[in-house]
Amino acid sequence: MTQVQVDTPAVLREHAEQAYADELAALAAVDDRPRPPSWRLSPWAVATYVLGGRLADGTVITPKYLGQRRLVEVAISSLATDRALLLLGVPGTAKTWLGEHLAAAVSGSSTLVVQGTAGTQEEALRYGWNYARLLAEGPSREALVPGPVMRAMETGAIARVEELTRIPSDVQDALISILSEKTLPIPELDEEVQARPGFNVIATANNRDKGVNELSSALRRRFNTVVLPLPDTLDQEVEIVRTRVTQLGASLELPADLESLSEIQRVVTVMRELRSGVTTDQRTTIKSPSATLSTAEAISVMTNGLALAAHFGDGVVRADDVAAGLLGAVVKDPVQDRLVWQEYLETVVRNRKEWNDLYRACRDLG
Amino acid sequence: MPVDVYGVRHHGPGSARSVREALEARPPDLLLVEGCPELDGIVHLLGEPDMVPPVAGLVYAVDDPRRATFYPLAHFSPEWVAVRWALARGVPVRFLDLPATHAFALEEAGAPPTREAGDPLATLAAAAGYDDAERWWEDAVEQRHDSPAERFDAIREAMASVREADPRPDDDPGVVGNLRREAWMRKVLRAAVKEQPDARTAVVCGAWHAPALVPEEFPPLSHDRPLVTGLPRTKVAAAWTPWTSARLSYASGYGAGVTAPGWYQHLFDHLSGERPDQRDLATTWLVRVARTLREERLDASTAAVVEAARLAETLSIVRGRPSVGLTELDDAAQSVLCEGSRLPLDLVHSRLVVGEELGSVPDSAPVVPLAADLARQQRSLRLKPSASVQEVDLDLRRPAQLDRSVLLHRLAILGVPWGVPADTGRTTGTFKESWRLEWRPELAVDLVEAGVWGTTVAAAASARAADRAEGSADLAELAGLVGACLTADLPDGVTAVLAALDARAAVQHDVPALLHTVEPLARTCRYGDVRGVDTARVRDVLVATAVRACVGLPMACAGLDEESADVMGTAIDGAQRGLALLEDADLDATWHLALERLSAPEHVAGTVAGRATRILLDAGRLARDDVARRMGRRLSVAAPAPQAAAWLEGFLAGDAVLLVHDPALLGLVDRWLSDVEDAVFEDLLPLVRRTFADFSKAERRTIGERVSRLHGGRADDPAPSLDLDLEQATPAVLAVGRLLGWEVARGGAA
Numbered sequence A: 001m002t003q004v005q006v007d008t009p010a011v012l013r014e015h016a017e018q019a020y021a022d023e024l025a026a027l028a029a030v031d032d033r034p035r036p037p038s039w040r041l042s043p044w045a046v047a048t049y050v051l052g053g054r055l056a057d058g059t060v061i062t063p064k065y066l067g068q069r070r071l072v073e074v075a076i077s078s079l080a081t082d083r084a085l086l087l088l089g090v091p092g093t094a095k096t097w098l099g100e101h102l103a104a105a106v107s108g109s110s111t112l113v114v115q116g117t118a119g120t121q122e123e124a125l126r127y128g129w130n131y132a133r134l135l136a137e138g139p140s141r142e143a144l145v146p147g148p149v150m151r152a153m154e155t156g157a158i159a160r161v162e163e164l165t166r167i168p169s170d171v172q173d174a175l176i177s178i179l180s181e182k183t184l185p186i187p188e189l190d191e192e193v194q195a196r197p198g199f200n201v202i203a204t205a206n207n208r209d210k211g212v213n214e215l216s217s218a219l220r221r222r223f224n225t226v227v228l229p230l231p232d233t234l235d236q237e238v239e240i241v242r243t244r245v246t247q248l249g250a251s252l253e254l255p256a257d258l259e260s261l262s263e264i265q266r267v268v269t270v271m272r273e274l275r276s277g278v279t280t281d282q283r284t285t286i287k288s289p290s291a292t293l294s295t296a297e298a299i300s301v302m303t304n305g306l307a308l309a310a311h312f313g314d315g316v317v318r319a320d321d322v323a324a325g326l327l328g329a330v331v332k333d334p335v336q337d338r339l340v341w342q343e344y345l346e347t348v349v350r351n352r353k354e355w356n357d358l359y360r361a362c363r364d365l366g
Numbered sequence B: 001m002p003v004d005v006y007g008v009r010h011h012g013p014g015s016a017r018s019v020r021e022a023l024e025a026r027p028p029d030l031l032l033v034e035g036c037p038e039l040d041g042i043v044h045l046l047g048e049p050d051m052v053p054p055v056a057g058l059v060y061a062v063d064d065p066r067r068a069t070f071y072p073l074a075h076f077s078p079e080w081v082a083v084r085w086a087l088a089r090g091v092p093v094r095f096l097d098l099p100a101t102h103a104f105a106l107e108e109a110g111a112p113p114t115r116e117a118g119d120p121l122a123t124l125a126a127a128a129g130y131d132d133a134e135r136w137w138e139d140a141v142e143q144r145h146d147s148p149a150e151r152f153d154a155i156r157e158a159m160a161s162v163r164e165a166d167p168r169p170d171d172d173p174g175v176v177g178n179l180r181r182e183a184w185m186r187k188v189l190r191a192a193v194k195e196q197p198d199a200r201t202a203v204v205c206g207a208w209h210a211p212a213l214v215p216e217e218f219p220p221l222s223h224d225r226p227l228v229t230g231l232p233r234t235k236v237a238a239a240w241t242p243w244t245s246a247r248l249s250y251a252s253g254y255g256a257g258v259t260a261p262g263w264y265q266h267l268f269d270h271l272s273g274e275r276p277d278q279r280d281l282a283t284t285w286l287v288r289v290a291r292t293l294r295e296e297r298l299d300a301s302t303a304a305v306v307e308a309a310r311l312a313e314t315l316s317i318v319r320g321r322p323s324v325g326l327t328e329l330d331d332a333a334q335s336v337l338c339e340g341s342r343l344p345l346d347l348v349h350s351r352l353v354v355g356e357e358l359g360s361v362p363d364s365a366p367v368v369p370l371a372a373d374l375a376r377q378q379r380s381l382r383l384k385p386s387a388s389v390q391e392v393d394l395d396l397r398r399p400a401q402l403d404r405s406v407l408l409h410r411l412a413i414l415g416v417p418w419g420v421p422a423d424t425g426r427t428t429g430t431f432k433e434s435w436r437l438e439w440r441p442e443l444a445v446d447l448v449e450a451g452v453w454g455t456t457v458a459a460a461a462s463a464r465a466a467d468r469a470e471g472s473a474d475l476a477e478l479a480g481l482v483g484a485c486l487t488a489d490l491p492d493g494v495t496a497v498l499a500a501l502d503a504r505a506a507v508q509h510d511v512p513a514l515l516h517t518v519e520p521l522a523r524t525c526r527y528g529d530v531r532g533v534d535t536a537r538v539r540d541v542l543v544a545t546a547v548r549a550c551v552g553l554p555m556a557c558a559g560l561d562e563e564s565a566d567v568m569g570t571a572i573d574g575a576q577r578g579l580a581l582l583e584d585a586d587l588d589a590t591w592h593l594a595l596e597r598l599s600a601p602e603h604v605a606g607t608v609a610g611r612a613t614r615i616l617l618d619a620g621r622l623a624r625d626d627v628a629r630r631m632g633r634r635l636s637v638a639a640p641a642p643q644a645a646a647w648l649e650g651f652l653a654g655d656a657v658l659l660v661h662d663p664a665l666l667g668l669v670d671r672w673l674s675d676v677e678d679a680v681f682e683d684l685l686p687l688v689r690r691t692f693a694d695f696s697k698a699e700r701r702t703i704g705e706r707v708s709r710l711h712g713g714r715a716d717d718p719a720p721s722l723d724l725d726l727e728q729a730t731p732a733v734l735a736v737g738r739l740l741g742w743e744v745a746r747g748g749a750a
């Protein structure tokens, strides 16, 4: 079923608008550019929030999304022209992450989310009922439980729809009329909800999932599409992982000195080589495992490694701390992937002298 | 005596429009244009109706056509607009740059070539935050100054400060060269003013030079004179040549090229119209984008065009730009019309943003030397260019026809693909060749471009081949190139390519790559014989390469996985075919020694070892008994079944006759198959089937019959009854039957 995330004093994982409340406030204070109706910030300030920068008053805005500036500009401009935005990409390319931050910066809230699954029902996109009241009082506005999209329409905010292609096609269709008419009829009450200015939708979809529940062309036409790519170069990817691991480490209160992050280079190299099917020097062809080895996987391998090193070691992330994480990320299918991994270990890792420790650590895991 | 100096952006549509306005506002009596004066003699041709841009003025040193300068002109080039304006009104046009006769001679004497200083207006635009210099012109120059004269004054002043801040030292070759050119320009200007003191002169030059060409600010004569007197000379010729939109992006005599000629044309056309509207500019462009996408069957609705236009506009605001540029239009089209994908947009780029225009020049225009040489040969060989496709069959024993073949091969090497071989498969080693000839107008441009390699087809083709060989590390490509040079009768080319091949082969450790050169080189030797060409040197290199491969072979075959074993097997086969053509006893001996070291040991991958064994058997280097012994070991139950199957596949390699004639070997195969466990057999089936699938039906039938006989049939019975034999057969016969694809169960052979 749908999970509507409710504001609680989050400790484990704060929402973007909470975690970066300071930055958002600082931006709002200096932002004197025109804002589209209901926007908390101007498009320029939203772009600065996402891409990072330094404000006139000296406030440093940390970059949230590391990648091509133009993609972020296109995304923001789409929202500003009232067009729904579809973020497309393989898993782990920061679709959810970017969508959350855009919603936080534009509407001040990133919590109006529909989590798309095969079981997502139309109520999630429209509204449900409080059956106790419905039975007691008959259909009324009070008995109606609005879904996240409807709440976004009422408040002129951004609703997020995650994994749009996982939602069954007939349920997807409900979005078409919402996006084109910007109204939501409530036949039971003979009423309708008209979207307030500022209402918009950010959807994410995995373009590897093709064919699961392909978007109908009618729905596709309602969206401007931005494809989020995997990072082009090793350096870019290392930079993304470094930034995110440092941030995550800080929030988990893991002491992460940059020194200990030198392991990132290797982890990212392994991910990129297995992903692309060829070694960095382009000399050796290798097999790719079944799973997408995204930047996000590298981040999680490193964060786990950091935790291991902090709790059971001296705080410096070493081969031993990442080996298990790597194995887990790569081997999703116990037969095929294990072969791929073994072959990679024996033909690539083993031949790199300075990777001896990594080779041994991985081999010891079996 | 007024002189109006119009400093432009070469290929800048905004500059072009301003120049036209300026000429209208103050019509000159003489037009001076940047470019070398060697073009003066043919400038009148620009006024002819068959002269259609893009075209380029080509000025080259007669003795060394590689020394050449191109002056490309598009519809939206300020130079084109100005010259056409003048020619239409009978106003004389001349070029005022340093003559090429001096410029080339100076280069010959070691002075570095003086190129234009990049695109200074684009630099200014970039400094102002624009990635499209034309949008900057629009906003910063056009919108701010009403009269064209004021615009060009502003440009001149801006350039004066840019030049002021030029960080290059005074003795920088670029600075020195530029000073000389500008001294010459002033010399021409002084002469013009002196000649007709009352006339009004307009100068159209790159913005960079504008500050140096204002007569009131000229330096004293004594400053310029030493720079422009006593200069060396060389013989120079000039021609107009068709150009393409794509080639407008190349650097040329007018400095840096432009990357978006199609977009510039759009800007020019749109803004030259009456009451141009900014929003229309974006919409009309996106309409063209949508149409291009639709031609490729990509859905792009009118509603989507409207959305894309809105997005582009918002984007320009988010980016803090005063107007929509190509970048915004691209981004918007990608997001709205292409579902975020870059691929369809790349298509739009080559079709629309760059454009696919091909210009043309009048027949009366002079041609470049390489084209003249080709025209001469086309006449003497009676091989006329035609726009429709012709099929030509050539008999290489007839000298005149051989010459035609040679010409077509040379043009192919040169990258002027007038003829395409019609049946590549059969040409080798025969006396016949078939070609499809089609003269497309772009070939004229290819020809001009090929002109950098030489003035005759033969010399240019040799030089081009040598250059390609220089830059290639791919042995197979080099071996192919040797053959191409031989068929094109280019001895110089052969020598150069062979030298490169020899050098590359010496450092190549990849044995399959070495082996792959053997066959093409051997064919070349054979083909050379057909054409009566001396191939001794090719043979030398071939032998050296083959020996290198033989040395590396045993090591290279240790520990191959299945896939690399297949690659190696293919390479060995190719080399074997090549060596068979060559019939060189010494080389064969070396080859067989290497193969022996693959055949005997048991650790070598099945495919490779089987193949080696077979070649040795066929060459008579291995007795049948030895072969049987090796096969026995390889097909023993102890050996892994897939390896055994691979060995068999390598050994038979699609040729079954052996099994037909050798009952001993057939017996081994049969025994192996019947001993293999049933479960393993199922796994093996597809593999072994593949082996037998290459056989002809007749071969399979014969083998089946022989197998039957092995199990009781009489060897001398010419037509055994299959039904009967199968009934008595052991399970192995059934197995072989299944292998051969028979419906054994029904008791009848297919």
Ligand SMILES: Nc1ncnc2c1ncn2[C@@H]1O[C@H](COP(=O)(O)OP(=O)(O)O)[C@@H](O)[C@H]1O
Pocket: A064, A065, A066, A067, A089, A090, A091, A092, A093, A094, A095, A096, A097, A098, A204, A240, A244, A295, A296, A299
């Ligand atoms: N280019 C990037 N810039 C910043 N973070 C990134 C980038 N790529 C991946 N990440 C990180 O990867 C993690 C997973 O991203 P997520 O949004 O869940 O991926 P998706 O929704 O595309 O599957 C997030 O922590 C995010 O910060």
Ligand SMILES: [Mg+2]
Pocket: A095, A096, A097, A162, A204
């Ligand atoms: Mg996601």
